[in-house]
Amino acid sequence: MSVRQWKHERPFTGSLLTLLSGALILWVPLNLIVKAFLPGTASVIGILFGGMILLLGAMALFFPQFSKVFGIIIIFLSILSVIGALGGFLIGTLLGITGGSLMIAWNPSPPLQKEEDQIDAYNGYESAELVEAK
Amino acid sequence: MGKTIELKTTINKGNLNRKVFWKAFASGMVVLAALLSFMGISGTAYAIPMAGVGNFYVEFDHLAGNGYTFYPKMGESSKEKSTPQGTNLIKDLTIDHLQLYKDFNISGDKWIRVKIAASKPVHISGLQQDASVINADAKFSNLALKEKQSTDWQKQFQQTASTIELNHAKIKTHYLFQEKIMMNGMKVTVERINKPAN
Numbered sequence: 001m002s003v004r005q006w007k008h009e010r011p012f013t014g015s016l017l018t019l020l021s022g023a024l025i026l027w028v029p030l031n032l033i034v035k036a037f038l039p040g041t042a043s044v045i046g047i048l049f050g051g052m053i054l055l056l057g058a059m060a061l062f063f064p065q066f067s068k069v070f071g072i073i074i075i076f077l078s079i080l081s082v083i084g085a086l087g088g089f090l091i092g093t094l095l096g097i098t099g100g101s102l103m104i105a106w107n108p109s110p111p112l113q114k115e116e117d118q119i120d121a122y123n124g125y126e127s128a129e130l131v132e133a134k
Numbered sequence: 135m136g137k138t139i140e141l142k143t144t145i146n147k148g149n150l151n152r153k154v155f156w157k158a159f160a161s162g163m164v165v166l167a168a169l170l171s172f173m174g175i176s177g178t179a180y181a182i183p184m185a186g187v188g189n190f191y192v193e194f195d196h197l198a199g200n201g202y203t204f205y206p207k208m209g210e211s212s213k214e215k216s217t218p219q220g221t222n223l224i225k226d227l228t229i230d231h232l233q234l235y236k237d238f239n240i241s242g243d244k245w246i247r248v249k250i251a252a253s254k255p256v257h258i259s260g261l262q263q264d265a266s267v268i269n270a271d272a273k274f275s276n277l278a279l280k281e282k283q284s285t286d287w288q289k290q291f292q293q294t295a296s297t298i299e300l301n302h303a304k305i306k307t308h309y310l311f312q313e314k315i316m317m318n319g320m321k322v323t324v325e326r327i328n329k330p331a332n
Contacts, residue, residue, distance in 0.1 A: 075165075101162060
């Protein structure tokens with residue numbers, strides 16, 4: 001499987017934007033804890049939201065069939081991350097909303113026909129009812 | 135007649151429904167706008183980190199708070215990586231006529247001042263302020279200054295008080311953090327000034 005094919009089989013752009021968003025949202029509370037030694041409630045909430053967004057962004061790459069559910073949760077968490085993590089200075093929130101929307105709007109391609117079906121289609125498939133009628 | 139065999143590689147492409155994308159995006163933005171306007175109306179901003187702003191001034195007419203702790207430390211400012219400072223921790227406090235400002239030298243002798251002011255009383259919980267100069271009329275209750283045996287010099291001296299009251303204060307601040315702040319009547323201005331505050 002080529003890289004191009006791999007990318008097309010999952011909501012790649014949406015996942016990428018979501019991963020960026022998660023990283024930005026995480027950056028603010030991590031900075032607070034490292035620089036200010038303030039592991040308060042706000043920082044914990046920020047880390048939880050940022051971590052969840054990162055995780056969902058990565059999961060969408062491996063479970064593309066659930067991209068719509070992931071997208072909705074990502075948008076929800078990105079907006080809530082404004083409280084506690086400043087939404088990665090709002091840029092993280094905007095990226096999260098865009099990434100989540102791309103995941104919701106992404107549709108997997110219809111499955112390819114099996115080899116037998118393709119042969120039938122080539123030879124002219126006749127259904128059981130049609131054969132009976134004849 | 136020769137037979138031509140054509141080999142094709144098909145990529146199993148997912149597709150994007152633009153209509154659904156814009157609907158989801160617009161819904162997200164509406165909810166975000168609602169949350170931001172709610173925070174704006176209630177004057178609440180959570181966890182405002184101002185790290186890195188460094189060496190700015192805090193002025194107010196009156197401060198009343200409880201649960202005060204002070205200890206010395208070495209901290210960062212906009213000019214130096216490590217400079218002597220004191221950390222002030224206050225659990226809950228109310229400030230009247232608060233003004234925060236930072237002066238920037240934009241070129242030569244041209245200066246601008248970014249000022250945040252609140253016309254109504256400001257309520258803060260979980261304040262940490264690292265300052266190098268505090269000028270104020272102070273009043274404490276249950277004030278205790280104590281030494282502790284520790285290998286960490288920052289833990290060797292501590293000042294605590296159950297309540298603190300400061301009047302007409304000017305504080306040279308390097309770091310400011312509030313767990314929760316209610317800033318009603320907030321006004322942010324950027325203006326030209328002749329010379330910076332000292």
